[in-house]
Amino acid sequence: MTFRFIGTEASIEGRKVEKFGAAVELSEESGIAAIRGNSPILPDIEFQACAFTSEELEEYAYPGPRQECSDAFGRKWFAARLALHEVRERLKAGGPLVVTGGE
Amino acid sequence: MAYPESRLQRGYAQLEMVQATVSTSVSTVTADSGTPFIAGMVGFQIRIDGAFYTIASFTSTTIVVLTTVIGTKNAVAAQVYYWGVIPHAAGVATVVAADCFLSTDLVLKPSRAIAQRPDKTGSYSQPVPGITKRGGTWRMRCTLAGSGSAGTAPDIDPFLVALFGKVATVVGGASVTYALEDGSPSLTLWDFNALAAADQQVAIGCIVTRATIEWGQDFAFIDLSGDAKYVLRSSAFSAEDATAKSGLTAFPTEPSTQTTAGTSVRGYKGTITLDAQTYTTFRSGRIEIAIARELDKAVWNSDYPGPVAGGLRSVSATLTHTDDDSANLLALKNKLLVGTPFDATIAIGATAGNIWTISLNDCIGEPADYGNGQTHRTADLAFSAYPTSATSKNEIALALT
Numbered sequence: 001m002t003f004r005f006i007g008t009e010a011s012i013e014g015r016k017v018e019k020f021g022a023a024v025e026l027s028e029e030s031g032i033a034a035i036r037g038n039s040p041i042l043p044d045i046e047f048q049a050c051a052f053t054s055e056e057l058e059e060y061a062y063p064g065p066r067q068e069c070s071d072a073f074g075r076k077w078f079a080a081r082l083a084l085h086e087v088r089e090r091l092k093a094g095g096p097l098v099v100t101g102g103e
Numbered sequence: 104m105a106y107p108e109s110r111l112q113r114g115y116a117q118l119e120m121v122q123a124t125v126s127t128s129v130s131t132v133t134a135d136s137g138t139p140f141i142a143g144m145v146g147f148q149i150r151i152d153g154a155f156y157t158i159a160s161f162t163s164t165t166i167v168v169l170t171t172v173i174g175t176k177n178a179v180a181a182q183v184y185y186w187g188v189i190p191h192a193a194g195v196a197t198v199v200a201a202d203c204f205l206s207t208d209l210v211l212k213p214s215r216a217i218a219q220r221p222d223k224t225g226s227y228s229q230p231v232p233g234i235t236k237r238g239g240t241w242r243m244r245c246t247l248a249g250s251g252s253a254g255t256a257p258d259i260d261p262f263l264v265a266l267f268g269k270v271a272t273v274v275g276g277a278s279v280t281y282a283l284e285d286g287s288p289s290l291t292l293w294d295f296n297a298l299a300a301a302d303q304q305v306a307i308g309c310i311v312t313r314a315t316i317e318w319g320q321d322f323a324f325i326d327l328s329g330d331a332k333y334v335l336r337s338s339a340f341s342a343e344d345a346t347a348k349s350g351l352t353a354f355p356t357e358p359s360t361q362t363t364a365g366t367s368v369r370g371y372k373g374t375i376t377l378d379a380q381t382y383t384t385f386r387s388g389r390i391e392i393a394i395a396r397e398l399d400k401a402v403w404n405s406d407y408p409g410p411v412a413g414g415l416r417s418v419s420a421t422l423t424h425t426d427d428d429s430a431n432l433l434a435l436k437n438k439l440l441v442g443t444p445f446d447a448t449i450a451i452g453a454t455a456g457n458i459w460t461i462s463l464n465d466c467i468g469e470p471a472d473y474g475n476g477q478t479h480r481t482a483d484l485a486f487s488a489y490p491t492s493a494t495s496k497n498e499i500a501l502a503l504t
Contacts (some may be wrong), residue, residue, distance in 0.1 A: 007251030008456060013200055013360035030200075034362050036199020038260060040252035040456075063366075063454050065252070078276050081254045085275030088255075092122055095137045 004047035006080045007040030008063045020056040020066070021047070032097055043098050046083045050076045061075050062076050111297035113361060114209040114243065117190045117260040119289045119308070120270075121183040123166070125176040129328035132181050137192070140183070148184040151176060151268060153287055162406050179361035179486035182270055184288045186410045187308035187332040187349060194352030196305075196377050198293055203361040204258040207324075208244040211294050211306040212399040213237070213334035215406075237347070237406045241292055241306045246322040246367035249457035249503050251308040253277055257478050257503060262327050263302060263336070265290050266311040266392065267501070273298045280504045283496040287396050290348075292331075303357070307349045308332030310396045310411045316451075317459065319387025319423070323370035323451045323459070330398050331464035332407055356474055357434040375422070377484075379436065380431040386424040386481065388449065390461060392499060417489040420447065420500045422464060425471065426482040434473045441483065443467075447488070459501045463488035 003024045005017045012024055012034055024041055026034065034041060054075045060066045069077065091097065121139045123132045125385060132149060134140065140161045147158045159167045161453045166183060215237045218231045249257050254276040257263075264270050269284035269285040285475040290309040297300075333347050337354040375385045395414025426432070438445050444465040452458040468486025488498040 002205065007255070007364055008253060008454065009366045010362070010364040012362050012364075034201050037199065037362060038250055038258065039201060039364050040250050040255050042119055058456060065457075066455065067453075081252055081276035082474045083253050084252065089275075099472050 001026060001031055002044040003031050003034075003041040005041055006047070006077075008082060010039060010041075012039055012041065019057075019061040021052060028097060032045055032091055035084070036091050038087065038088075040084060042080060042084050042087065045098055046087060047080060050080045050083065052076050052080075067079075105298055105300070107296040107298040107301035108387075112209060113295050113297070114206050115198050115293040115295065115358070116205050116259070117198060117202050117262045117263055117291045119185050119188060119190065119291055120264075121185070123149075123170075123181045124182050125179040125181050126165075126404040128171065131167050132183065133165050134183075136331045140164065140166060140185075143283045147150070147186075148288075149181055150184070150284070152179055152284055153269075153284070162407050174408040174483075180431065180472070182288075184286060186289045187407075189291050189305065189307055189349045189351055191350045194350065196351055196355040198291075198355060198358060199359045201333040202261075202293070203358070203363050204245065204262075205363055206243050206245040206249070207244065209292070209294055209305045210243075211239065211292060211334045212457070213239050213336070214240045218481055225259075236351070236400065236408075237333055237407065238308075238400070238408050239334040240328070241309050241331050242326065242328035244324060244326045246369050246452065247316070247370075247453070247457075247459050248332065248365040249327055249459065251365045251456040252280065253456045253504050255364075255456075257365060259325070261290055262311065262325075264288050266327065266394075269375065275502065277377070281346050281501045284500065285413055285496065289411065294358075297357075301354060303337040303354065304334055306331040306334045308398070308408075308411075310398065312396050313395055314392045316390045316459075317383075317388070318370040318373070318449075318451050319371045322367045329396070330408070332398065338341070346405070364459060368454075368455075368457050370451065372447070372453040373458070374441065375450070376448040377422075378431075378447075379437050382424065382432070384425040384427060386425060387421045388420065390418070390420045390463075390499075391450070393417045393419075416498070418463065420449075420466070421483065421485045423474070424482045424484060426480040432482070435484075436482065438468045438470050439486065446487075446490070455504070458504045462502070463502045464491050464497055464499075468470055 005022045122208040201294040218235045267281040268286040272280045292306040294304040309331045310329045315326045337391045338406045340354040399409035447463040466486040472483040
């Protein structure tokens with residue numbers, strides 16, 4: 001399962017991740033444990049919903065440029081952090097990692 | 104034979120806590136998952152809506168809190184802090200990769216009293232002493248490292264929860280704030296060495312009695328320490344009693360991978376505000392939180408200490424400042440001289456997701472000391488923080504943004 005990194009630097013199951021938006025492949029079980037354990041990763045579907053452009057992910061891949069980011073990126077960045085919070089709270093409440101759309 | 108290398112030490116921290124929910128029947132609290140409340144758990148503290156309540160009884164899945172005590176609570180989140188039991192499922196430790204934290208020092212030390220038999224023997228030789236009370240101590244030092252994502256707690260979150268007395272308040276996407284509470288959550292701390300066959304350790308029922316945060320150098324550091332129920336070692340596992348094993352049926356191996364997040368905050372970046380004035384001429388500083396929590400050392404029929412009893416808190420700070428003749432600093436020094444309270448905010452770090460803001464209220468201290476040992480005279484400020492009212496618990500708070 002693909003997760004996306006939204007922090008500054010991390011070692012996730014021994015793999016070093018530094019770039020914002022970098023893909024992290026984990027089993028669902030490992031991903032849940034990592035998110036509950038405060039790793040800054042989002043399920044890919046949640047990350048895609050934030051609608052980052054490839055240009056933004058390139059420009060703001062590292063923490064330095066993100067300190068003075070565009071308003072548009074700032075809004076998406078906040079949305080990603082908020083989505084992570086909601087995923088984590090959902091998991092803590094015994095809910096699923098990903099909520100599928102309505103039927 | 105192989106040699107365990109000090110550099111290959113890894114620490115893991117787990118809160119001795121279960122997330123739960125108050126049911127609509129208003130007298131029972133149900134764990135959010137699993138059957139975590141097990142026989143042998145002692146020292147339950149249950150926190151509901153910011154207050155702690157007494158537990159009447161419990162089963163594997165529910166805790167009963169008297170309705171007359173908690174009043175009407177429907178579907179409210181609760182935290183159940185137990186003490187002295189290693190988080191486990193059917194005897195198997197639940198420590199995972201994401202419990203890992205990085206540290207410069209992690210020291211777990213079991214203790215046991217060696218008591219000399221006091222009887223006279225008719226000679227000057229002394230009989231072999233006996234081992235009586237057991238216990239343990241622990242300490243940990245690491246650089247301050249936020250998760251790198253505002254609104255996500257740092258790897259050392261369990262330590263900070265145990266220090267401040269309750270879980271943090273999280274504002275999604277924005278902040279994680281630790282504020283004081285009179286609870287005393289405890290930790291299980293694991294000290295694994297990468298040499299799997301080497302002796303491994305776990306400290307159970309760890310309470311935090313002292314914390315210091317230092318800044319001004321390349322990195323900012325936090326030191327934490329306290330007492331533990333016991334420190335169990337893998338080499339002695341089979342010889343230990345059930346109380347020492349603390350719920351385990353076997354000593355676990357280290358998780359095969361580790362997960363940590365964040366970078367170390369730069370200890371010379373940030374914003375220091377005293378009495379509503381921001382200063383850019385501070386050189387270094389240190390904040391100390393001491394909490395007189397203690398484990399009950401007089402437990403009948405037990406070699407081990409009992410659950411934690413809370414104690415008074417004290418929060419103090421020392422800051423070294425390049426002296427100047429500004430009206431603001433002169434006014435601040437005068438406040439220290441005459442004992443007028445002021446507020447302080449110390450923000451360490453400048454990168455989003457890794458800014459540690461310490462708020463101190465109603466600070467009162469000693470007259471400033473002048474240091475003449477460097478090119479410019481320094482003004483050394485030392486003060487303690489106090490709550491804003493007799494019933495408040497807000498002498499210090501820590502926010503990560």
